[in-house]
Amino acid sequence: MKQTFKGRPVVAGSVSGEAVVSRAGVNVLASFQKDLLARKAAVASRDQNNPGLLGKVLTGKILCLPRTIGSTTGGMILQKAIAAGLAPRAFLFSEPIDSLAAAGLVLAAVWNGAEAVAVDGLGEEFLAAVRDADKIEIRGDGTVVVGE
Amino acid sequence: MYHTSMRLSEEEGKLLAGEGGETLRKALESVIRYGELFGATELAPLDGPVHLVTSFGIPLLRPVFAIMDELIAAGLKTERPFTVDPRPCDYANVPTSLLERLVFDKIMYAKQADYEAQLAAVGLKDGSSFSCACYFDEVGNLPGRGDILAWAESSAVAYANSVLGARTNRNSGVLELLCGIVGRAPRFGLLTDEGRRASWVIELRTSALPEAQLLGSAIGMKVVEEVPYIRGLGALLGGELDQGAKDYLKDLGAASASNGAVGLYHVEGLTPEARELGEGLVKPGARTYLIDDAEIERVRRGYPVLWKDPAAKPRLAFIGCPHLSKSQLYSWLERIEAALAAEGSRRVRVPTVLTTAPGVEAAFRADSDALARLEATGATLSSICPLMYLNNPLCGKKAVATCSNKLRTYTAARYFTEAELASVVARGRV
Numbered sequence: 001m002k003q004t005f006k007g008r009p010v011v012a013g014s015v016s017g018e019a020v021v022s023r024a025g026v027n028v029l030a031s032f033q034k035d036l037l038a039r040k041a042a043v044a045s046r047d048q049n050n051p052g053l054l055g056k057v058l059t060g061k062i063l064c065l066p067r068t069i070g071s072t073t074g075g076m077i078l079q080k081a082i083a084a085g086l087a088p089r090a091f092l093f094s095e096p097i098d099s100l101a102a103a104g105l106v107l108a109a110v111w112n113g114a115e116a117v118a119v120d121g122l123g124e125e126f127l128a129a130v131r132d133a134d135k136i137e138i139r140g141d142g143t144v145v146v147g148e
Numbered sequence: 149m150y151h152t153s154m155r156l157s158e159e160e161g162k163l164l165a166g167e168g169g170e171t172l173r174k175a176l177e178s179v180i181r182y183g184e185l186f187g188a189t190e191l192a193p194l195d196g197p198v199h200l201v202t203s204f205g206i207p208l209l210r211p212v213f214a215i216m217d218e219l220i221a222a223g224l225k226t227e228r229p230f231t232v233d234p235r236p237c238d239y240a241n242v243p244t245s246l247l248e249r250l251v252f253d254k255i256m257y258a259k260q261a262d263y264e265a266q267l268a269a270v271g272l273k274d275g276s277s278f279s280c281a282c283y284f285d286e287v288g289n290l291p292g293r294g295d296i297l298a299w300a301e302s303s304a305v306a307y308a309n310s311v312l313g314a315r316t317n318r319n320s321g322v323l324e325l326l327c328g329i330v331g332r333a334p335r336f337g338l339l340t341d342e343g344r345r346a347s348w349v350i351e352l353r354t355s356a357l358p359e360a361q362l363l364g365s366a367i368g369m370k371v372v373e374e375v376p377y378i379r380g381l382g383a384l385l386g387g388e389l390d391q392g393a394k395d396y397l398k399d400l401g402a403a404s405a406s407n408g409a410v411g412l413y414h415v416e417g418l419t420p421e422a423r424e425l426g427e428g429l430v431k432p433g434a435r436t437y438l439i440d441d442a443e444i445e446r447v448r449r450g451y452p453v454l455w456k457d458p459a460a461k462p463r464l465a466f467i468g469c470p471h472l473s474k475s476q477l478y479s480w481l482e483r484i485e486a487a488l489a490a491e492g493s494r495r496v497r498v499p500t501v502l503t504t505a506p507g508v509e510a511a512f513r514a515d516s517d518a519l520a521r522l523e524a525t526g527a528t529l530s531s532i533c534p535l536m537y538l539n540n541p542l543c544g545k546k547a548v549a550t551c552s553n554k555l556r557t558y559t560a561a562r563y564f565t566e567a568e569l570a571s572v573v574a575r576g577r578v
Binding site for chain 2: 010025027029030033036037038048049066067068069070071072073074075076079080083096097098099100102103104106107108109110111112
């Protein structure tokens with residue numbers, strides 16, 4: 001069954017892919033750093049404090065999350081991941097975007113010409129509905145379709 | 149040219165049109181686009197230096213080094229000399245094997261010297277400006293009440309907003325530098341009166357003053373990025389914002405920022421805005437979180453133990469994340485001496501590193517009596533960032549003990565209360 005949600009396109013774009021879901025805030029430093037350091041071909045979350053996301057591959061997925069949390073290195077870690085092609089293909093935030101994620105997206109766009117699609121403000125109902133491996137379609141106007 | 153709906157001054161408009169050069173234009177565009185996402189309608193001039201979170205020359209941050217190169221090539225510097233987080237390595241004072249050192253020098257922080265040269269070129273204050281507690285007198289990046297800032301380093305942001313009453317958002321690394329370059333920050337969030345009002349009330353009803361790290365952790369996990377107004381803590385801290393209270397709030401803020409995204413908290417009757425505005429800071433409909441002894445214990449029990457062998461003998465202990473103040477350093481000296489006396493020991497049985505700001509370290513080393521006492525315990529003093537040290541996979545595998553919730557959050561270090569940790573390092577076992 002398809003469900004449709006509408007948010008604000010933070011970085012507009014039309015993409016589709018597979019969901020990976022975090023019910024808790026995503027700590028970018030804790031999630032991305034180890035695999036980026038190890039130069040893995042794909043990043044999986046290494047955040048011990050987010051067991052729901054721990055070990056799941058993030059690269060190329062549609063990351064569904066409330067927001068990002070944690071260290072203020074988060075933005076540049078995200079910039080690195082986006083610039084290196086190791087970030088999720090898109091970020092779907094149930095809450096308004098936070099300052100760290102915003103910085104990462106802006107820095108990658110302005111300084112690296114690299115963009116990851118992002119939509120925020122999708123609401124709690126979005127995060128309650130979406131499940132890992134759900135098919136997701138994102139449209140340029142911030143519409144998000146979950147399911148097939 | 150980037151088109152913005154933000155109200156810009158004539159000068160800002162010219163810079164955005166590229167009249168100050170392409171690199172300055174990109175720096176300003178970054179700051180504006182960032183602010184637009186939060187509804188900022190104008191830029192606010194900065195009243196003080198920026199504080200940077202990125203202190204480490206880790207090759208994975210190649211995009212950051214590239215931005216620095218562009219800034220330097222364009223001859224751009226921050227308007228005021230800035231401070232930055234601690235360095236990652238100190239081979240003289242922190243146990244490091246040859247192999248670990250090889251990983252640090254050749255892999256992890258192979259770009260450290262290059263990066264420090266870049267920092268100097270874009271406006272670093274001096275070689276002693278490496279501390280997460282830049283607001284210490286000994287570091288000298290101490291803003292006043294109401295000052296508009298653009299800081300990163302989550303623990304410093306929480307301290308500046310909450311304890312000093314300055315105004316900074318939780319800026320990301322690089323973005324804070326770009327704000328320093330353009331001398332402005334977008335006005336939104338914690339820069340505004342409305343953004344500083346509390347949407348959570350914390351009712352603290354513990355039987356005694358809880359460990360700052362645990363209380364901060366509990367608050368961070370509950371309120372995440374919102375602003376809490378804490379009742380019941382001021383009295384437990386003696387009702388005065390003295391050095392002891394400031395030290396406690398420094399550690400509380402660091403924990404709330406790393407287990408959540410707290411950039412500002414108010415403590416009833418204690419912190420500057422709470423003293424002036426009181427309950428008027430609390431938004432109508434604010435939610436309440438009751439913290440009692442059981443809740444503190446519940447939070448503590450939720451911390452995973454990531455040592456391979458939970459009964460292992462600790463191989464290293466770190467005290468001072470965020471950096472210890474001078475008064476905390478002297479307190480820890482006494483605490484370790486007392487723990488050793490209780491064990492009938494003269495020297496710690498776990499290599500123990502106390503971390504503080506370079507200026508505090510220098511002042512402590514100049515106190516020959518105190519230094520002799522510390523050296524007699526076997527503990528060492530450094531100004532590194534323990535988190536950056538433990539990012540070395542070889543170091544990170546060690547059974548490391550700490551009383552820092554932040555260090556526990558980002559590494560496999562195991563958390564102990566301050567009293568427990570003193571006992572652990574004296575006994576040599578958990």
